Amino acid sequence: MGDRERNKKRLLELLQAAGTGNGHCADCGAAGPACPCTLVQSLSSSAEILLFHPADPDWASYKLGVFICLHCSGVHRNFPDISKVKSVRLDFWDDSMVEFMTHNGNLSVKAKFEARVPTFYYVPQASDCLVLKEQWIRAKYERQEFMAEKAVSPPGDREGFLWKRGRDNSQFLRRRFVLLSREGLLKYYTKEEGKTPKAIINIKDLNATFQTEKIGHPHGLQITYRKEGQTRNLFVYHDSGKEIVDWFNALRAARLQYLKLAFPDLPESELVPLITRNYLKQGFMEKTGPKHREPFKKRWFALDPQERRLLYYKNPLDAFEQGQVFLGSNEQGYEVWEGLPQGIRGNRWKVGLTVITPERKFVFTCPTEKEQREWLESLRGVLSSPLSPLHLLTTSAKSG
Numbered sequence: 431m432g433d434r435e436r437n438k439k440r441l442l443e444l445l446q447a448a449g450t451g452n453g454h455c456a457d458c459g460a461a462g463p464a465c466p467c468t469l470v471q472s473l474s475s476s477a478e479i480l481l482f483h484p485a486d487p488d489w490a491s492y493k494l495g496v497f498i499c500l501h502c503s504g505v506h507r508n509f510p511d512i513s514k515v516k517s518v519r520l521d522f523w524d525d526s527m528v529e530f531m532t533h534n535g536n537l538s539v540k541a542k543f544e545a546r547v548p549t550f551y552y553v554p555q556a557s558d559c560l561v562l563k564e565q566w567i568r569a570k571y572e573r574q575e576f577m578a579e580k581a582v583s584p585p586g587d588r589e590g591f592l593w594k595r596g597r598d599n600s601q602f603l604r605r606r607f608v609l610l611s612r613e614g615l616l617k618y619y620t621k622e623e624g625k626t627p628k629a630i631i632n633i634k635d636l637n638a639t640f641q642t643e644k645i646g647h648p649h650g651l652q653i654t655y656r657k658e659g660q661t662r663n664l665f666v667y668h669d670s671g672k673e674i675v676d677w678f679n680a681l682r683a684a685r686l687q688y689l690k691l692a693f694p695d696l697p698e699s700e701l702v703p704l705i706t707r708n709y710l711k712q713g714f715m716e717k718t719g720p721k722h723r724e725p726f727k728k729r730w731f732a733l734d735p736q737e738r739r740l741l742y743y744k745n746p747l748d749a750f751e752q753g754q755v756f757l758g759s760n761e762q763g764y765e766v767w768e769g770l771p772q773g774i775r776g777n778r779w780k781v782g783l784t785v786i787t788p789e790r791k792f793v794f795t796c797p798t799e800k801e802q803r804e805w806l807e808s809l810r811g812v813l814s815s816p817l818s819p820l821h822l823l824t825t826s827a828k829s830g
């Protein structure tokens with residue numbers, strides 16, 4: 431066996447070595463390197479690996495000593511002074527590089543660069559948008575924000591300009607936003623030097639979620655809050671990825687601060703999932719009315735798993751929802767069925783689902799079978815989870 435082959439074999443063994451964390455991307459947790467087919471392939475020759483995995487190479491930073499996925503390797507390329515990447519399977523690795531990877535590895539490098547990640551900081555996963563992953567990777571290695579010797583100061587108050595989509599037109603306009611962390615308020619102003627805010631948003635009712643596809647901007651952030659029993663949506667972005675992610679984490683810090691005051695007896699680990707939330711599923715479906723004889727109309731749906739609401743809109747970027755379906759639990763008689771009730775047919779779309787609540791049956795049709803499957807799975811997930819005492823507490827506080 432030549433050096434080249436021997437080193438490749440050693441690297442592949444390192445990817446699966448127990449207790450190293452190398453089987454998951456060091457930055458987004460993607461399980462690429464540890465996928466079962468890789469496991470099988472590692473037993474055979476590397477020639478076969480190249481044959482079976484031509485488009486899915488695993489990557490590593492040989493300057494930092496971590497194994498990462500293809501997507502994260504793209505971010506690492508932006509700061510070559512700190513990180514240099516190679517493909518595990520396709521590039522040449524010399525002995526000293528393999529030695530370095532053996533002595534480092536994902537868990538030990540994580541202990542160094544993630545020594546002090548603040549509780550409120552959003553650590554992205556593989557399914558998150560690029561700007562979140564990019565800023566996490568840069569904060570970690572390039573700016574080294576989370577190393578043990580770094581003094582951590584909570585973000586606190588924040589002020590700056592964001593591009594905000596107009597409520598009644600699709601134009602984005604520059605608006606001044608002010609976050610008052612201690613007061614638990616976010617304000618925004620239409621006039622640059624204005625004294626009267628256009629809106630004062632209570633942190634208690636606020637959620638923030640990156641919605642880059644829906645907003646049509648790689649840094650698009652959706653901020654929601656309760657207003658007169660409805661959910662108001664704001665769509666904003668900043669040209670700088672760092673700025674928008676800093677805003678997001680500042681809002682999260684303020685949310686955690688509020689949650690700690692509101693629920694002083696709960697451990698922090700139970701509050702963290704409540705800081706912000708992402709929709710479990712979004713997309714177009716068609717719905718009919720309560721009699722099921724009304725014409726089916728196309729609506730945009732968003733499933734909020736924490737508030738257990740299926741919200742629907744005429745258009746994805748509407749300021750307010752048109753309506754919502756509260757999703758209780760199976761024990762309370764809520765269910766979702768595959769298909770439409772007998773005798774009911776959709777308009778354009780054939781496949782569908784029926785949500786049963788104590789009050790009525792909601793009938794929806796989906797554009798494809800794949801969409802139908804995903805909606806069924808997501809809705810079942812919410813309905814099968816019991817209402818937690820905390821959920822009852824937070825929703826009753828919100829719908830007041």
Ligand SMILES: [Zn+2]
Nearest residue numbers: 455458499502
């Ligand atoms: Zn990754």
